[in-house]
Amino acid sequence: MKAIVQRVYGSSAMLAVADVERPEASAGEVLVRVRAASVNARDWHVMRGDPKIARWMDRSVFRGKGPANLVQGGDFAGTVEAVGEGVTDVAVGDEVFGEAVSGAFAEYLAVPRVLLDRKPKNLSFEQAAAVPLAANTALTCLRHLNAGERVLIIGASGGVGTFAVQIARARGAGVTAVCSTRNVEAARSLGAGHVFDYTRETVTGRYDTVVDLAGTRGLRKLLRLVEPTGTLVLSGGGNFDGGSLFGPVGLLALGQLARPFVKPSIRGPLAAQSPASLTELRELIESGDVRPAIDRTYPLAETPAAIDYMESEHARAKIVITVAA
Structure with a gap:
């Protein structure tokens, strides 16, 4: 073959x-x-x-x-x-x-x-x-999300991000997306109520959940966007720029080290594929909530x-x- x-x-x-x-x-x-x-x-x-x-x-x-x-x-x-x-x-x-x-x-x-x-x-x-991988990662990042919460998705136009916007919307959350100029309308079409164009404006506000899929912001900047009772979710990110020793693993490790000392909860969930998650995704897709x-x-x-x-x-x-x- x-x-x-x-x-x-x-x-x-x-x-x-x-x-x-x-x-x-x-x-x-x-x-x-x-x-x-x-x-x-x-x-x-x-x-x-x-x-x-x-x-x-x-x-x-x-x-x-x-x-x-x-x-x-x-x-x-x-x-x-x-x-x-x-x-x-x-x-x-x-x-x-x-x-x-x-x-x-x-x-x-x-x-x-x-x-x-x-x-x-x-x-x-x-x-x-x-x-499978992208949608299950988004699903895992948003397991804790409740209806009515405000969620910020950084990297909303990527593979995981496009699913995260839709899953958060399907769960009744108010979705704010962060992406570049060419992707603003696409993010809105997926269900984002507000979109920050990071090439033209500063991301502001505080959110119940911040999902960072880009890995380009420092931990302090990310924590400033999260309510004290909220959750910061760190999931991968990074682009190839000649090679690295730690890459996005560095931010994930820093987040775990900081967990006992900061008020917002910090999560770095690992998306393990399973029959249950695939079935859940299939049902979301067949219902029309996610595409x-x-x-x-x-x-x-x-x-x-x-x-x-x-x-x-x-x-x-x-x-x-x-x-x-």
Whole structure:
């Protein structure tokens, strides 16, 4: 089968289209014929091995000199090609979506049954592939949110941000977004009641929840935007600027160290994919409350260009890889 492979860290020049052996579905797994995948910031972090500290933090993804897995990519949507022993609730031909540890930038993917769910009926494969990691991250960041609260979402035009605006709105919160000029109208269309254009104005006010998805502001500046009884949520962020030792991990660690000494609650939630979260997202999508926003699509062979765009062009919403017709 065709796949995008990478053996050592570096730029997108390290990625190549290659023929690799098609995987088989082991016990508890499902073999998926991948119809579409999507690109996340996680993919360029893995491609670069950046920040360097990550190479020693998660050995299922990173190694010292190159990625732990030959084929990258997490988000996918496709059809069930085969099921392994013990899998009885999905069948060959079912349309599914989910998030794997790796392997989605390929024509076929073997993935544990617990990491996929039935594809939302009202989405195409390309749209469904845009959902899992970004939407689940947004959902995890907003678990504590209650109706009537005021939430500020910094980085509202990115993959996670576009879902966060919609999920917060669906939960009855008043949403204020922060993004650049070209994304202001898009943020409003997703449900933001007010939008700060950070290139032209200073973000002001205090909010019950501040979700920082950009990672470009210091902790003190972020805390000034949160009510004393509120919550600051830190989730990733950062752009590649030549490599780093700590990257967004530094801000997350600082937030954890500051927790006992500041009044607002500081959270750095980790979004673990599960059948329950995928089902919740599918229900939100099928109800019409949430819909993926797609910036661009690329064919599988152009995955390196897609990651370049994610890495350097501040992509709006999601970037999707079309794998098979």
